[in-house]
Amino acid sequence: MKPFISTAFYGFFKYILALTLIATPWIFKGFDGTKLADISSAALLIPIYIGWLQLIMNIFSDTEASPIRQFPIKMNMVLDTVMGFILFVSPWLYNFKAKAFLPEIFFGALLIFLGVFTKRSPFTSKENHSPSKGLLTSTD
Structure with a gap:
C-alpha cells in the first residue's frame, strides 16, 4: 500500500496526539468509571512518557510543523512505530485492572498507523539506490 498521509x-x-497522550490518564475512564490515573502507575506513566517523547521528537523532527529541523523524519517514524507498539501492548503487559485499556490500544494503533503510512516512511517508501551514487569505487 502506498503512503498517503x-x-x-x-x-x-502529532502535536495534538502528544498533548492528548500527556493528558490521557486524567481524561479517559475505564469501564467501571475509574480514571487511568487511579488504576496503576504503568497506566499513569506510560502515556505521559510517550506523549512527552512524541512532543520533543516532533519539535526537532524534519517536518513542516517543526521549528527546529534536526531529527530525521524516517527515524521519527520508526520510533513512532516502536512507541505505538509499546503503548498498544501495555494493558496486557502490565495487567491493567478495571478494563481501562481502550485509550492505550487506540493511541498505540494510531501511532503505528502514522509511522507506517506517512509519506517518506521507511516502511512503505523505497529508496532509489544507484550503484555509483554514494559508494566508494576502486580504480584498481
Whole structure:
C-alpha cells in the first residue's frame, strides 16, 4: 500500500496526539468509571512518557510543523512505530485492572498507523539506490 498521509498533516497532528497522550490518564475512564490515573502507575506513566517523547521528537523532527529541523523524519517514524507498539501492548503487559485499556490500544494503533503510512516512511517508501551514487569505487 502506498503512503498517503502528508508530512505536513503528520507534523501538525502529532502535536495534538502528544498533548492528548500527556493528558490521557486524567481524561479517559475505564469501564467501571475509574480514571487511568487511579488504576496503576504503568497506566499513569506510560502515556505521559510517550506523549512527552512524541512532543520533543516532533519539535526537532524534519517536518513542516517543526521549528527546529534536526531529527530525521524516517527515524521519527520508526520510533513512532516502536512507541505505538509499546503503548498498544501495555494493558496486557502490565495487567491493567478495571478494563481501562481502550485509550492505550487506540493511541498505540494510531501511532503505528502514522509511522507506517506517512509519506517518506521507511516502511512503505523505497529508496532509489544507484550503484555509483554514494559508494566508494576502486580504480584498481
